[in-house]
Amino acid sequence: MAKKKRxxxxxxxxxxxxxxxxxxxxxxxxxxxxxxxxxxxxxxGLIDENTLTKAIAKQFGLKxxxxxxxxxxxxxxxxxxEDLIRKHNVLPxxxxxxxxxxxxxxxxxxxxxxxxxxxMNTELxxxxxxxxxxxxxxxxxxxxVKGEEDDRLKHSIDATAAELxxxxxxxxxxxxxxxxxxxxxxxxxxxxxxxxxxxxxxxxASDVHIEPMVDRVRIRYRLDGVCFEKDSIPKNxxxxxxxxxxxxxxxxxxxxxxxxxxxxxxxxxxxxIDFRVSALPGNHGESIVLRIxxxxxVNIGIKALGFEPDDYDRFQKIIRRPNGIFLVTGPTGxxxxxTLYAALQELxxxxxxxxxxxxxxxxxxxxxxxxxxxxxxGLTFDRILRAMLRQAPNIILIGEIRDGTxxxxxxxxxxxxxxxxxxxxxxxxxxxxxxLIDMGVKPFLVASSIQAxxxxxxxxxxxxxxxxxxxxxxxxxxxxxxITPDDLKKHPIYKGEGCSxxxxxxxxGRIAIFEMAELNNEIRELAFAKAPTTEIRKASIAGxxxxxxxxxxxxxxxxxxxxxxxxxxxxxxGEAV
Numbered sequence: 001m002a003k004k005k006r007x008x009x010x011x012x013x014x015x016x017x018x019x020x021x022x023x024x025x026x027x028x029x030x031x032x033x034x035x036x037x038x039x040x041x042x043x044x045g046l047i048d049e050n051t052l053t054k055a056i057a058k059q060f061g062l063k064x065x066x067x068x069x070x071x072x073x074x075x076x077x078x079x080x081x082e083d084l085i086r087k088h089n090v091l092p093x094x095x096x097x098x099x100x101x102x103x104x105x106x107x108x109x110x111x112x113x114x115x116x117x118x119x120m121n122t123e124l125x126x127x128x129x130x131x132x133x134x135x136x137x138x139x140x141x142x143x144x145v146k147g148e149e150d151d152r153l154k155h156s157i158d159a160t161a162a163e164l165x166x167x168x169x170x171x172x173x174x175x176x177x178x179x180x181x182x183x184x185x186x187x188x189x190x191x192x193x194x195x196x197x198x199x200x201x202x203x204x205a206s207d208v209h210i211e212p213m214v215d216r217v218r219i220r221y222r223l224d225g226v227c228f229e230k231d232s233i234p235k236n237x238x239x240x241x242x243x244x245x246x247x248x249x250x251x252x253x254x255x256x257x258x259x260x261x262x263x264x265x266x267x268x269x270x271x272x273i274d275f276r277v278s279a280l281p282g283n284h285g286e287s288i289v290l291r292i293x294x295x296x297x298v299n300i301g302i303k304a305l306g307f308e309p310d311d312y313d314r315f316q317k318i319i320r321r322p323n324g325i326f327l328v329t330g331p332t333g334x335x336x337x338x339t340l341y342a343a344l345q346e347l348x349x350x351x352x353x354x355x356x357x358x359x360x361x362x363x364x365x366x367x368x369x370x371x372x373x374x375x376x377x378g379l380t381f382d383r384i385l386r387a388m389l390r391q392a393p394n395i396i397l398i399g400e401i402r403d404g405t406x407x408x409x410x411x412x413x414x415x416x417x418x419x420x421x422x423x424x425x426x427x428x429x430x431x432x433x434x435x436l437i438d439m440g441v442k443p444f445l446v447a448s449s450i451q452a453x454x455x456x457x458x459x460x461x462x463x464x465x466x467x468x469x470x471x472x473x474x475x476x477x478x479x480x481x482x483i484t485p486d487d488l489k490k491h492p493i494y495k496g497e498g499c500s501x502x503x504x505x506x507x508x509g510r511i512a513i514f515e516m517a518e519l520n521n522e523i524r525e526l527a528f529a530k531a532p533t534t535e536i537r538k539a540s541i542a543g544x545x546x547x548x549x550x551x552x553x554x555x556x557x558x559x560x561x562x563x564x565x566x567x568x569x570x571x572x573x574g575e576a577v
Contacts, residue, residue: 008037011055018046049130053105057128060107065129067091067137072103077141084119088112089134099123105131189240192233193248197275197290199230201268203503206292210245212238212285223503224460224510225333238285245288249277257281264290271295276362293362302342305335306459306511308554311546314516315454319343319421324451325414327401329426335458335512336423337362340397343421344368347395356397357384373399385409389418398422404440411441414449429455429517429545430536433527447524454516457548457569459561460507466499470562477563480571481553491557511560513551513569518543 009023018026018041026040033040038052047055057064072093077085079092079100090112093101100122104113107128117124196219200208205221212218217233233241246253249262264275276291307315318326326343328336341363344354348367359373359381369391371384381398382405388396389409400423401407414420426432432453436446470493478488496506517523517540526536541547552566 006059008055008059011058012041012047012051015055017051017055022046049132053128053130056107060128062107062126062128065093065103065127067103067129067133071137072141074141080116080120084116085138088115089131089138090116091129091134091137093127095122096125099125101125101127103127103129103134105129105134189237189244192237192241193244197264197266198268200290200292201271201273201294204509208290208292210241210288210290212242212282212287214284217241217285223505224507225458226460226505228503228505242279242286242288245277245290246279249275251277251279256286274362276360295363299345300338300342302346304511305339305342306513306555308546308551311514311516311551314452314518315343316346318452318516318518319347319419321419321451323414323417323419325410325420325422325449326451327422327424327432327453329424329429329432329453329455330457331425331427333458334456335510336456337399339454339456339512340421340423341365344395344397352394353392354395354397355388355391355393356399357381357388358397358399369393381406382409385413389413389416393418396420400424401436401439407436407439407441408445411445411449415445426455428537428548429453429515430540431533433523433536434533437527437530443528443530447519447527450519450527452516452518454514455548456512456514458510458512459552459555459565459569461509461511461560462494462562463496463499463502463506463508465501465508466497466506467494467559468497469493470495473563477567480567481549481556481563483553483556483563487557492559493556493563494559495562507561507565511555513548513555513566515545515548515551517545 009018009027012018013020013023022041022044023037026037026044026046029035030037030040035043038047038056041047042049042052054064056062072091076092076094079095080090080102085091088109089105091103093103095101100116100120102113102116102124104126105128106112107126113124113126196208196210200221203221203223205223206225207222209220209222209227210217211220212235216235217238219230219233220227221230222228243253246260246262248264251260251262259281260279262277262279264277266273266275271294273295274293276293278289278291279286280289302315303312328339330336344356345365348354348365350367353369354367355369355371357371357373361370361372364370369388371379371388373379373381373384381400381402385396385398385406386409396410396413396418398406398410398420401410410420410422424432424435426435430453432455433446433450436450437443473488473493473495478484483493496502496508498504498506502508519527520539520543522539523536523543526539549566549570552561552570555561556563556566
């Protein structure tokens with residue numbers, strides 16, 4: 001650039017392009033409005049843009065470039081990132097002795113030149129062209145390059161997606177297509193969500209876990225109670241993925257700070273399936289879990305639950321008693337609700353009135369009056385129970401006994417001639433008695449109202465397609481289950497090798513193991529005396545209760561499951577495997 005600049009008006013006047021009076025008037029307007037002299041002359045129509053650009057080039061000692069005659073070489077456009085080109089309205093012409101030849105439109109825009117110099121880490125040789133010509137060339141050339149790159153990228157993405165799908169990563173393949181489609185196309189993200197949901201249903205998953213992490217979104221399916229990582233979705237797909245799920249489930253997509261719940265109804269194959277959806281805020285975004293509620297999951301019948309013949313007979317007798325409480329205990333996900341529904345379906349006859357209080361109502365059944373707990377409007381368990389007793393039911397199901405108030409009402413219902421089914425969160429059957437007393441229920445009421453308590457767990461069943469004899473079972477699990485060498489001679493141990501039908505896991509499906517304690521006189525006296533759980537447990541075993549582990553041991557001997565599975569489910573504190 002020239003060290004001493006001439007005035008723009010002087011250059012135009014001496015070139016005979018604008019008369020002196022017009023330049024003086026334009027100069028006054030420039031001072032009053034704060035606009036540059038050249039812009040004022042353009043607005044007044046005294047010069048055109050090319051004339052102005054040539055004059056400015058002469059003023060600053062720069063070379064003028066006619067882009068119509070000498071456009072930048074196509075390869076030169078790759079020298080500077082597209083964002084810099086568009087932001088600062090510049091064009092690279094090439095490199096010369098390590099310096100970047102750059103077409104600019106404003107020699108006074110030092111920030112633009114410094115930005116390019118800093119990003120490219122090189123010195124500049126500047127040329128001048130009109131603003132509109134540079135802009136037009138950028139749009140024409142970059143759009144053409146972008147179109148060619150988009151075509152190449154699309155072919156590359158399609159090929160990569162096909163390879164991922166062929167390798168079994170269908171979710172990653174669909175996520176790649178959705179990512180390539182951009183924000184303007186909702187179709188791919190819709191297909192991605194549908195694929196996640198449909199795949200989970202086809203592989204018999206009970207839950208879908210969508211978990212944002214630092215650099216990805218992890219997709220996990222829960223199969224037979226155990227989580228398996230299915231695939232990972234790119235981090236930039238997190239927002240549209242979560243937004244789509246929240247829209248489907250009726251949540252507020254703008255709320256990201258508070259937990260939310262929703263439901264999705266969807267037809268998969270020929271089956272109408274409900275999904276209970278939960279969103280929980282986390283450090284890296286909202287974690288969403290879809291609980292898959294299949295109608296056939298609770299229509300399996302009592303025989304398919306996993307009872308041994310003697311326990312089955314006892315269970316049938318207990319659920320047909322005219323009154324009393326029958327409790328099913330176990331942790332979350334142990335199949336308590338399924339067992340109770342199976343019992344209610346067995347009893348669901350025209351001569352019986354059945355009312356349930358649930359939170360939430362997961363499955364709907366004909367012939368039963370099901371009531372949903374709604375804490376927000378004051379429709380609590382205890383309020384529903386008080387109202388349902390005025391409905392003259394024969395059988396009552398309480399989703400869960402959570403506190404002493406609900407427990408008292410349930411016991412009063414049992415003592416006034418109703419058969420009450422409910423669940424409780426305890427580790428085994430005998431400790432349910434202690435738990436009720438701890439809630440504040442009077443011991444004599446516990447002793448007089450409870451008919452039986454059943455604890456249960458769900459265990460995985462060996463896949464029938466790949467089931468083989470295990471000739472080398474792990475001795476640690478055998479010791480834990482008290483399986484002796486003599487037992488192995490009578491009962492071979494089986495395992496699943498893993499196949500396509502069981503997703504290579506070796507297990508397919510689940511059944512329950514049980515311990516059922518019927519209250520006899522001895523147990524009732526112990527309950528009345530507030531005896532410790534250990535004494536109640538001993539009395540229950542003496543009265544015919546088979547423990548969870550022993551029930552599982554029978555299923556190992558019957559070739560239904562493995563010692564490892566029973567040890568995993570029934571291992572207690574202090575036991576080392």
